[in-house]
Amino acid sequence: MFNAPIPGESLTTEPKSMPYERPPEIADPIEALDKHIENLSREEAMEDALFFLEMGVPLTNLTEGILRSAVMEGIHSVDVSLIIAPVVHEFIRKHAIAADVDFTEGFDDQEQNEAIRYERDTLRAKNMLRQLKEMEGVPVEEPKPEMMMEQEAPEEEPVMMEEEPTEAPKGLMARV
Numbered sequence: 035m036f037n038a039p040i041p042g043e044s045l046t047t048e049p050k051s052m053p054y055e056r057p058p059e060i061a062d063p064i065e066a067l068d069k070h071i072e073n074l075s076r077e078e079a080m081e082d083a084l085f086f087l088e089m090g091v092p093l094t095n096l097t098e099g100i101l102r103s104a105v106m107e108g109i110h111s112v113d114v115s116l117i118i119a120p121v122v123h124e125f126i127r128k129h130a131i132a133a134d135v136d137f138t139e140g141f142d143d144q145e146q147n148e149a150i151r152y153e154r155d156t157l158r159a160k161n162m163l164r165q166l167k168e169m170e171g172v173p174v175e176e177p178k179p180e181m182m183m184e185q186e187a188p189e190e191e192p193v194m195m196e197e198e199p200t201e202a203p204k205g206l207m208a209r210v
Contacts, residue, residue, distance in 0.1 A: 053106065053107050053108030054105055054106050054107075054108055056108055058105075058108055058109060058110045058111045058114070059108060059109050059110070060109055060110045060114070061110070061111070061114070062114075063110075063114050063117040063118050066104070066109065066110040066114045066118055067118045067121055067122070069104075069109065070100065070101075070104070070118065070122050071122075071125060074100075074122070074125060074126065074129075080126075080129055083096060083100075083126055083129075083130075084129070084130055084133055084135050087126075087130050087135050087137035088135055088136070088137065090138070092137075092138045092139065092140030093123060093126060093127055093130070093137055093138065093139050093140050094123065094139065094140030094141065095140055096126065097119055097122050097123040097126060098119070100122065101115040101118070101119055101122065102115070127139070127150075131150070131153060131154045131157060132157070134154070134157075134158060136154075
């Protein structure tokens with residue numbers, strides 16, 4: 035109960051004593067992204083990330099936590115975090131799908147979550163088919179890059195609604 039900071043206590047520490055109060059180590063978003071990808075590529079780091087996803091932590095929260103930690107350590111600025119967040123998010127997402135982890139994206143969009151489940155289930159089915167073919171001794175073809183590209187659904191044409199006729203304005207200021 036009495037562990038709360040005293041008002042003005044933050045003004046008693048030496049200025050720029052915290053890592054986030056000094057200039058960041060990395061100012062270039064590409065270098066910061068390389069550092070995060072390198073860190074996440076370590077087996078222990080990715081296992082930890084997948085563990086948290088399995089435990090129900092949304093992917094958006096996990097990504098934000100990783101990037102906030104880097105800001106607090108003085109590695110890069112908040113601006114760089116905002117720039118590289120989508121790439122880090124997608125990197126972790128692809129690993130989670132490949133590892134067959136059931137996770138929530140963290141967005142409220144139900145269609146996007148369904149698309150992720152569809153992508154994960156499709157990958158599972160392809161892996162199962164490949165394993166069955168290998169067990170039967172059937173030569174397995176590696177998928178070609180152009181076959182792996184997702185096909186976009188054709189866009190629907192917008193439906194034009196007829197406007198209801200409006201009455202002409204009446205009165206002293208109405209234009210004719």
